[in-house]
Amino acid sequence: MPSPPAHFALKKETLTRHEEISPGVFVIGFQRKQGFLSGQAIKLGIDGEQPPRIYSICSGVDDNELCVLFNVKPDGFLTPKLAALKPGDPVYASAPYGTFLGTDQPAWWIATGTGIAPFHGMLRSGMGKNKVLVHGARHLNEFCFADEFTAALGASYHRCCSAENAPAVFSGRVTGFPAQQDALPQDQRYYICGQAGMAVETRDLLIGKGIPFENIVTEIYF
Numbered sequence: 549m550p551s552p553p554a555h556f557a558l559k560k561e562t563l564t565r566h567e568e569i570s571p572g573v574f575v576i577g578f579q580r581k582q583g584f585l586s587g588q589a590i591k592l593g594i595d596g597e598q599p600p601r602i603y604s605i606c607s608g609v610d611d612n613e614l615c616v617l618f619n620v621k622p623d624g625f626l627t628p629k630l631a632a633l634k635p636g637d638p639v640y641a642s643a644p645y646g647t648f649l650g651t652d653q654p655a656w657w658i659a660t661g662t663g664i665a666p667f668h669g670m671l672r673s674g675m676g677k678n679k680v681l682v683h684g685a686r687h688l689n690e691f692c693f694a695d696e697f698t699a700a701l702g703a704s705y706h707r708c709c710s711a712e713n714a715p716a717v718f719s720g721r722v723t724g725f726p727a728q729q730d731a732l733p734q735d736q737r738y739y740i741c742g743q744a745g746m747a748v749e750t751r752d753l754l755i756g757k758g759i760p761f762e763n764i765v766t767e768i769y770f
């Protein structure tokens with residue numbers, strides 16, 4: 549069997565951050581020792597042997613810490629273990645990798661749940677100008693980093709809440725917001741990040757609205 553690429557090798561790191569930012573949702577991180585491209589991910593594990601999982605980097609490229617955002621899957625293998633860690637504990641991380649890369653060009657960012665992570669990293673990397681962010685969540689307390697996005701993007705930040713209503717929040721799923729727009733810019737990129745069902749549904753909607761396939765960039769969390 550061929551060896552995995554060298555950048556997948558896991559190195560021991562020491563947690564410098566372990567914060568529960570909303571119930572069951574955590575930001576954890578360690579000191580950044582190398583550069584990365586905004587939008588990339590790392591493999592993360594609790595030791596060098598058991599299977600790691602992949603997490604988008606939610607830090608900016610100049611931040612001192614390299615952080616990820618995750619929610620606990622109670623029946624999952626890794627996330628309950630990550631949630632039980634504390635600062636000073638070891639984690640095992642790969643080098644950053646991936647091709648879901650942000651740019652300074654005008655674009656739409658579309659995310660649900662922890663799929664907001666790479667866009668937070670892009671925002672912190674200075675890419676928020678000329679961006680429209682459509683952010684979906686079931687409940688109002690699940691909009692991670694909403695304060696930062698509101699401050700930076702203002703009226704270009706659209707929250708879509710499927711299970712609760714609030715002023716200035718679109719009532720419905722994340723696909724509902726682009727669906728009700730009369731016209732979407734055809735010459736911009738549309739970045740989609742989240743679970744497979746949401747990503748496919750959003751991609752199909754955009755194609756139905758005339759967005760060229762090559763302008764749609766997806767990162768699917770499986």
Ligand SMILES: Cc1cc2nc3c(=O)[nH]c(=O)nc-3n(C[C@H](O)[C@H](O)[C@H](O)COP(=O)(O)OP(=O)(O)OC[C@H]3O[C@@H](n4cnc5c(N)ncnc54)[C@H](O)[C@@H]3O)c2cc1C
Nearest residue numbers: 601602603604617618619621623624625626627662769770
């Ligand atoms: C490119 C990429 C980037 C990602 N970035 C992020 C991120 O930034 N944040 C984030 O939170 N997640 C991210 N993910 C998802 C992440 O890698 C993990 O899949 C997630 O955290 C769950 O890990 P876990 O080990 O706790 O759960 P897992 O053990 O992988 O299980 C996940 C779910 O599947 C169920 N399950 C497990 N095995 C089976 C089975 N045999 N049959 C049926 N159901 C089963 C479990 O009950 C659980 O609910 C990303 C994934 C990819 C591919």
